Amino acid sequence: MIVRRIMVRVGFLLLLAGFLVYAIFPFYYALVSSLQGGSELFSPTYLPSAPDIDNYVAVFREQPFGRSILNSFIVAVGTVGVTLMLAALAAYALGRIRFRGRQGVLLATLAISMFPQVAVLSGMFELIRTLGLYDALPGLMLSYLILTLPFSIWVLTAFMREVPGEIEEAALLDGASRWTILTRILLPLVAPALVTTGLLALIIAWNEFLFALTFTLSAETRTVPVAIALISGATQHELPWGIIMAASIIVTIPLAAIVLLFQGRIVSGLTSGAIKG
Amino acid sequence: MASVALVGITKSFGRRPALSDINLEIRDGEFLVIVGPSGCGKSTLLRIIAGLEESDNGEVMIGGERVTDWPPARRGVAMVFQSYALYPHMTAFENMRFGLKQARIGRAESERRVRRAAEILRISHLLDRKPRELSGGERQRVAIGRAITREAGVFLLDEPLSNLDAGLRGHMRAELLELQRSLKVTTIHVTHDQVEAMTLADRIAVLRNGRIEQVGPPLSLYHRPANQFVGSFIGAPQMNFIPVDSRRRDGDRLTVALPGGADISLTLNGRQQPEQKGLVLGIRPEHLHGLAHGPAQLTGRVHLVEHLGNATVLHIRCPQIDADLRLQASGTAPWQAGDEIAIGISAADCTLFDSSGIAVAHGS
Numbered sequence: 001m002i003v004r005r006i007m008v009r010v011g012f013l014l015l016l017a018g019f020l021v022y023a024i025f026p027f028y029y030a031l032v033s034s035l036q037g038g039s040e041l042f043s044p045t046y047l048p049s050a051p052d053i054d055n056y057v058a059v060f061r062e063q064p065f066g067r068s069i070l071n072s073f074i075v076a077v078g079t080v081g082v083t084l085m086l087a088a089l090a091a092y093a094l095g096r097i098r099f100r101g102r103q104g105v106l107l108a109t110l111a112i113s114m115f116p117q118v119a120v121l122s123g124m125f126e127l128i129r130t131l132g133l134y135d136a137l138p139g140l141m142l143s144y145l146i147l148t149l150p151f152s153i154w155v156l157t158a159f160m161r162e163v164p165g166e167i168e169e170a171a172l173l174d175g176a177s178r179w180t181i182l183t184r185i186l187l188p189l190v191a192p193a194l195v196t197t198g199l200l201a202l203i204i205a206w207n208e209f210l211f212a213l214t215f216t217l218s219a220e221t222r223t224v225p226v227a228i229a230l231i232s233g234a235t236q237h238e239l240p241w242g243i244i245m246a247a248s249i250i251v252t253i254p255l256a257a258i259v260l261l262f263q264g265r266i267v268s269g270l271t272s273g274a275i276k277g
Numbered sequence: 278m279a280s281v282a283l284v285g286i287t288k289s290f291g292r293r294p295a296l297s298d299i300n301l302e303i304r305d306g307e308f309l310v311i312v313g314p315s316g317c318g319k320s321t322l323l324r325i326i327a328g329l330e331e332s333d334n335g336e337v338m339i340g341g342e343r344v345t346d347w348p349p350a351r352r353g354v355a356m357v358f359q360s361y362a363l364y365p366h367m368t369a370f371e372n373m374r375f376g377l378k379q380a381r382i383g384r385a386e387s388e389r390r391v392r393r394a395a396e397i398l399r400i401s402h403l404l405d406r407k408p409r410e411l412s413g414g415e416r417q418r419v420a421i422g423r424a425i426t427r428e429a430g431v432f433l434l435d436e437p438l439s440n441l442d443a444g445l446r447g448h449m450r451a452e453l454l455e456l457q458r459s460l461k462v463t464t465i466h467v468t469h470d471q472v473e474a475m476t477l478a479d480r481i482a483v484l485r486n487g488r489i490e491q492v493g494p495p496l497s498l499y500h501r502p503a504n505q506f507v508g509s510f511i512g513a514p515q516m517n518f519i520p521v522d523s524r525r526r527d528g529d530r531l532t533v534a535l536p537g538g539a540d541i542s543l544t545l546n547g548r549q550q551p552e553q554k555g556l557v558l559g560i561r562p563e564h565l566h567g568l569a570h571g572p573a574q575l576t577g578r579v580h581l582v583e584h585l586g587n588a589t590v591l592h593i594r595c596p597q598i599d600a601d602l603r604l605q606a607s608g609t610a611p612w613q614a615g616d617e618i619a620i621g622i623s624a625a626d627c628t629l630f631d632s633s634g635i636a637v638a639h640g641s
């Protein structure tokens with residue numbers, strides 16, 4: 001019996017270790033590669049033989065990478081802000097007010113999120129040029145709303161519906177306006193959902209590549225994913241893997257940190273209706 | 278403090294009528310209980326008074342003003358919901374102050390009002406807690422406190438006691454009554470529990486299928502039900518209904534014959550001659566007596582005995598009567614299941630209903 005129990009335990013730990021390696025190894029290998037010089041890269045090792053930070057210096061020296069990070073930051077934060085504001089307003093209407101066509105609007109919202117990015121690319125390009133937002137950060141924020149709004153509206157609508165109607169009616173009797181009800185009663189109650197959707201929107205906006213590549217031209221407006229993709233070596237035939245890996249590490253760390261920071265909130269937001277009197 | 282008047286209120290949800298032609302006046306400072314079975318429209322009526330629901334027709338008057346088209350907050354009413362509807366993310370204190378904040382009442386004044394309400398309700402030590410850290414009874418108090426701080430002219434209570442366990446409910450009922458007496462605020466209380474209605478109300482309005490069946494003080498509804506529904510709904514154990522035949526009329530006195538043949542004489546309450554067929558005599562369980570000797574008006578066999586301690590309820594089967602009779606005897610009554618029993622009726626406490634269920638004659 002005891003032997004069997006130990007076997008099961010060991011098996012489980014092995015399984016866990018397998019998952020862990022699968023999830024973390026690519027990141028680890030990127031880290032190792034980023035710490036190695038040009039030619040060492042081609043003799044694979046799992047421990048850097050002579051680690052140095054030349055690659056990290058090179059990332060910032062050879063292009064305005066700091067600027068790219070700042071751009072990404074502005075775009076991501078701006079996208080999250082606009083997304084949450086619009087989604088909260090939409091979710092209040094869709095979740096709590098009865099009107100004709102409500103279901104239709106919800107389904108249309110869902111349908112929009114099913115279009116592949118490429119399908120809307122040309123139309124979006126026209127729109128952005130018409131608005132004079134080509135090669136500008138607001139253009140990116142605008143286009144990212146297509147990716148972030150649908151799921152944000154759906155998640156927040158579901159959460160708003162969970163709030164008992166009597167609470168809103170009590171607020172009405174207390175003399176609260178619709179705006180006060182939304183900001184002082186409903187939003188605090190769906191805060192976990194706000195954090196969750198906000199983080200997902202942040203990740204999407206931070207990592208987005210296709211729109212960023214299409215709608216920006218100059219190095220000054222590039223976001224990080226585009227900047228990394230456009231890193232080129234000394235010659236046409238050389239890809240500077242070390243520098244690319246260093247850049248990847250630099251942009252992954254802040255995201256990982258934020259996600260870890262809000263981890264508890266995400267879990268509670270995704271799993272619970274979270275509103276009990 | 279304000280009076281409330283409802284004039285010709287009707288409401289339907291789609292094709293289903295919920296309220297039809299409700300006319301009701303509630304005096305300033307009165308405690309009115311609206312009682313009825315579930316689905317009778319009583320909560321809808323309360324929500325119409327609060328302004329949370331619009332009536333199809335009719336007017337709502339509060340304090341002499343026509344408020345039919347006013348938003349809830351302007352009407353000067355405070356409501357306690359069945360679920361209490363406290364704001365889960367605010368402390369008890371913030372819950373009670375929220376309405377005052379919306380009304381732009383100054384910090385010092387609103388704090389004073391909250392503290393005073395908390396003192397009245399004895400929840401001063403709970404003000405820093407959030408709703409989830411409070412028991413059912415404490416949440417109830419906070420919900421009432423929220424109404425008190427608003428200093429509203431009218432309290433609307435929607436089954437406020439139904440989520441409490443039995444012991445606490447009795448306790449809160451007494452407190453609610455005491456509170457209403459001391460604040461002297463017009464109160465409209467909705468419930469399906471006739472005991473709550475009897476104990477709390479200055480006047481009761483019995484509602485069925487969206488219509489008011491009778492309005493009046495508790496005891497007058499108990500002793501003088503206007504129809505069979507009110508008779509059966511008010512009072513526990515339930516009123517007995519015995520089919521009787523009309524025998525003879527002598528001025529405003531009408532004599533009817535019980536199924537066993539015994540006569541009972543009653544006073545008609547209208548000039549009209551009631552129809553001969555389908556008369557039903559309503560008599561409360563405590564007005565039937567088990568007799569040791571003497572002339573019985575009904576006889577039957579006890580088939581079930583419920584001992585309540587202070588009283589005993591006998592379920593009796595009589596020949597010629599379809600339903601069991603319920604007889605309430607003293608707690609030490611000697612009868613057991615299977616016993617033959619002779620029953621006397623105190624005629625003075627009877628009510629006679631015609632075939633449509635309307636009360637047409639009373640015992641005295």
